[in-house]
Amino acid sequence: MSNPDSFIDEVSEELRRDRLYGLFRRYGWIGGVVILVIVGGTAFTQWSKAREAARAEGFGDALIDALDTGSPEARREALAAVPATGTQVVIRDLIAASDPGEDREATLAALDAVIADTTLAPAWRDLAILRRVGVAGADMPLAERRASLEGIAGAGRPYRALAAEQLAYLLIEEGDSAGAIQALVALTTAEDAGASLRARAGQVVTALGGAPAVPASAGAEAAAPAAEEQED
Structure with missing residues (x-):
């Protein structure tokens, strides 16, 4: 019984091999196309990056050359x-x-x-x-400056804090020191205001006779020693 079984297994294996080769001959080109697409896409991406880099470099060099020209008009x-x-x-x-x-x-x-x-x-x-x-x-005109700045001082605008600072200076120009102090104090704790802007706003508040806002963290640190002294 073993010989017939072995013969049947060999025939089945041969049939599977022939079928596999047939499938490969029929559809194997798809794998080649996929490989070509991957290689071609990678090459195109690298070429595009190189072209953009060269374009940016050329633009920068042209700007530098233009700025090196003599007179302002030139x-x-x-x-x-x-x-x-x-x-x-x-x-x-x-x-x-x-x-x-x-x-x-x-x-x-x-x-x-x-x-x-x-x-x-x-x-x-x-x-x-x-x-x-x-x-x-x-x-x-001051009214035009205010209108322009208010248009870019809304929440979420990229230069909101800088525009708010300039609006505060317009209040100073109008003689409204109290309003300017209030606006600048708000900037000293604004999350979207940079460290230099907050420091600048605090200095102006002090110059106007106001008191800059104390950050919450600083207030907590100052309160801790006082509480300890009371306990003692």
Whole structure:
């Protein structure tokens, strides 16, 4: 009985092998295509990254060359001639607006171009608004400055704390010291305010005769020794 069983097993194994080879001949090309797609996709990704890196490097070099140009007028012309797309356009325009001492009107015009571009992310436009208010200064009516700053001082806006600080300074300009102190004290404990902004706000509050807010942690630390003394 063993010989017939062995023969049947060998035949079955041969049939399975032939079927496997048949399937491989019929569908094996799919594996090759998958491998080619994976290799091709990886190569394309690396090529795209290299191209973007080269593009960014070329843009940066062009900006540096433009800024090395002699006169302010020549620098602005050189900057305007730098090829740029997407976010690069905003960066180029903001750099062009970084020299108000040399050409204030051109700086304001560059900032207005960024503000007017509704296709940009709010962060870029908010930054341009904040910068424009600072560059324009007292030449821009106080009501217009306040309206511009209030538009970017809402909760969740990227430069909310900086805009709130400038709004407090407008209160000082109006003579409302009490209102300015209240606004600045709030900034000294604001979570979205940086350490330098909080320190600056605290200094102005002190200069106005107010008292900066005491952080909760500091109050707790001061209360602990007092409690210990009472127990003693």
